[in-house]
Amino acid sequence: MNKIPFKLSLLSLLMAFLSISIACQKADGDSTTPIDTTGNNVNPSSSEMLTLYKKIYGATDVYLEGNFVVVKTKDFPDHKSPYFKGTAWESTKYEAYTGSNPQFAINPNRISEKNLTFRFPVNPQEASSKSATPLGSIGISLNGVVFFNQYAGPNQPLTNEINSFDQHNGHPAPGNEYHYHVEPMYLTGKVGKEALLGFLLDGFPVYGPQENGKTVSNADLDSYHGHKHATTEFPKGIYHYHFTNEAPYLNGSGFFGTPGTVSR
Ligand SMILES: [Zn+2]
Ligand SMILES: [Zn+2]
Structure with a gap:
């Protein structure tokens, strides 16, 4: 009579052991493609990277050149904006402000077509010495519009600039370069918050403000505003940035990797 409970407890021990080992396997990711523990990213091949960069549907050209992916863009949004008022595209692209900021005030700049050429490292790696992001373009979004960092000028917060963000969270700079400092609302509305x-100029990808159904906070990220784990596009794991709803929004204290270049 005593043997049955003994067998049952052996069985439950075995079950517990099995579930622990399954959980460990999951935590370690796919065992055939381990995440490199030396700190380097096990990145996709150049041609796989090129395929991912071709998700930038707003680009006018995307191709490989040596150790770089070259992306050309006109930096022209695929959505409407108050900043088309008085431009050649006013009849089709102008839309009055429809956002929720009662202090919205249009700035004197307008949207125009640009010819920007980005060169992203095709095999992004952590830089041994990190560099600050510059003012101006620091990356590109899938719709071809550029990303700017968290500053309005040298170390000047965005406090006043925010009031000139249109309903899609973009605005043009002097020189009419349209850009996003914070979550690109039109894009996340289209492709999803996760x-x-x-990509930023160092070649590391940028993801939306949510992950696994939860809002990402600054506390989930390091001082460069990113972290490393597997994503849909990078199942072996990669360092990546996230937009968050609070400053610094996209990038913290500089590029995690070695930045490529952007030319006008
Ligand atoms: Zn700005
Ligand atoms: Zn993440």
Whole structure:
């Protein structure tokens, strides 16, 4: 009579052991493609990277050149904006402000077509010495519009600039370069809050403000505003940035990797 409970407890021990080992396997990711523990990213091949960069549907050209992916863009949004007022595209692209900021005030700049050429490292790696992001373009979103960092000028917060963000969270700079400092609302409305949204100049990808159904906070990220784990596009794991709803929004204290270049 005593043997049955003994067998049952052996069985439950075995079950517990099995579920622990399954959980460990899951935590370690796919055992055939381990995440490199030396700190380097086990990145996709150049041609796989090129395929991912071709998700930038707003680009006018995307191709490989040596160790770089070259992306050309006109930086022209695929959505409407108050900043088309008085431009050649006013009749089709102008839309009055429809956002929720009662202090919205249009700035004197307008949207125009640009010719920007980005060169992203095709095999992004952590830089041994990190560099600050510059003012101006620091990356590109899937719709071809560029990303700017968290500053309005040298170390000047965005406090006043925010009031000139249109309903899609973009605005043009002097020189009419349209850009996003914060979550690109039109894009996340289109592809989702958890999706790949673009790349920063160091070649590391940018994801939306949510992950696994939860809002990402600054506390989930390091000082460069990213972290490393597997994503849909990078199942072996990769360092990536996230937009968050609070400053610094996209990038913290600089590029995690070695930045490529952007030319006008
Ligand atoms: Zn700005
Ligand atoms: Zn993440």
